[in-house]
Amino acid sequence: MKTYGLIGYRLGHSFSKRFFTEKFEKEGLNNHEYLNFELDDISLFPSIFQENDHIAGLNCTIPYKQDVMSFLDEIDEEAATVGAVNTIKIIRKAEKIILKGFNTDCYGFEQSLLPLLGEKHRKALILGTGGASKAVKFILYKHGIEYLSATTKKSLSAKELNYEQIDEQLIKDHLIIINATPLGTFPKVDTCPSIPYESLTPNHVLFDLVYNPEETLFLQKGKAKGASIKNGLEMLHLQAIKAWEIWNE
Numbered sequence: 536m537k538t539y540g541l542i543g544y545r546l547g548h549s550f551s552k553r554f555f556t557e558k559f560e561k562e563g564l565n566n567h568e569y570l571n572f573e574l575d576d577i578s579l580f581p582s583i584f585q586e587n588d589h590i591a592g593l594n595c596t597i598p599y600k601q602d603v604m605s606f607l608d609e610i611d612e613e614a615a616t617v618g619a620v621n622t623i624k625i626i627r628k629a630e631k632i633i634l635k636g637f638n639t640d641c642y643g644f645e646q647s648l649l650p651l652l653g654e655k656h657r658k659a660l661i662l663g664t665g666g667a668s669k670a671v672k673f674i675l676y677k678h679g680i681e682y683l684s685a686t687t688k689k690s691l692s693a694k695e696l697n698y699e700q701i702d703e704q705l706i707k708d709h710l711i712i713i714n715a716t717p718l719g720t721f722p723k724v725d726t727c728p729s730i731p732y733e734s735l736t737p738n739h740v741l742f743d744l745v746y747n748p749e750e751t752l753f754l755q756k757g758k759a760k761g762a763s764i765k766n767g768l769e770m771l772h773l774q775a776i777k778a779w780e781i782w783n784e
Contacts, residue, residue: 543595597666607636617641643775643777698729724752741757750764
């Protein structure tokens with residue numbers, strides 16, 4: 536049996552388990568399984584291998600995308616630059632196991648966002664500064680797109696601002712707006728980041744990393760102003776497919 540799995544804190548509504556279980560069934564991979572490994576603390580990570588000697592690959596979700604890096608033997612250059620890992624490849628050499636970290640969120644976000652953009656989309660506003668925003672920043676920087684990040688923190692670093700500073704002019708200057716917060720996620724569907732939605736235009740692109748519900752309040756407000764909108768479901772599918780390629784290359 537080949538065991539793949541997802542490590543995280545609370546995984547009751549795991550996209551990955553459903554995606555890979557359906558994939559295995561569809562492709563007749565009867566000797567494959569995908570499990571959720573809920574860890575109350577990242578220090579429990581090594582116990583996964585003690586209890587399962589046939590782990591073939593792992594995904595990693597919040598809140599451990601950064602913390603897991605200290606347990607890995609190798610980290611892919613892109614993942615190291617991003618500062619977060621969401622895919623772990625298990626390399627077996629003789630009796631030794633080597634754990635190598637990758638970030639497939641970057642690939643998923645890049646392939647999902649770029650088709651929405653035109654020449655006028657050169658500045659982005661990222662809502663949120665947590666782990667989910669790291670892949671977003673990496674891809675924007677890679678494609679020469681300037682960005683600012685909105686945060687609720689009192690202490691601001693470079694390229695950060697508070698939500699109170701987001702005014703009509705800033706919205707008009709930043710035609711890409713990305714929700715990298717969990718606001719709007721089921722069941723709290725009546726929440727959204729606090730920005731002046733009335734300043735949105737049909738030139739704007741709103742991208743929400745949230746995928747449940749399909750159309751968050753954030754996206755609904757953008758759609759009402761004629762903006763192009765997209766949720767995070769395609770990004771999730773793409774990063775999962777990329778993870779599968781990494782595990783099997």
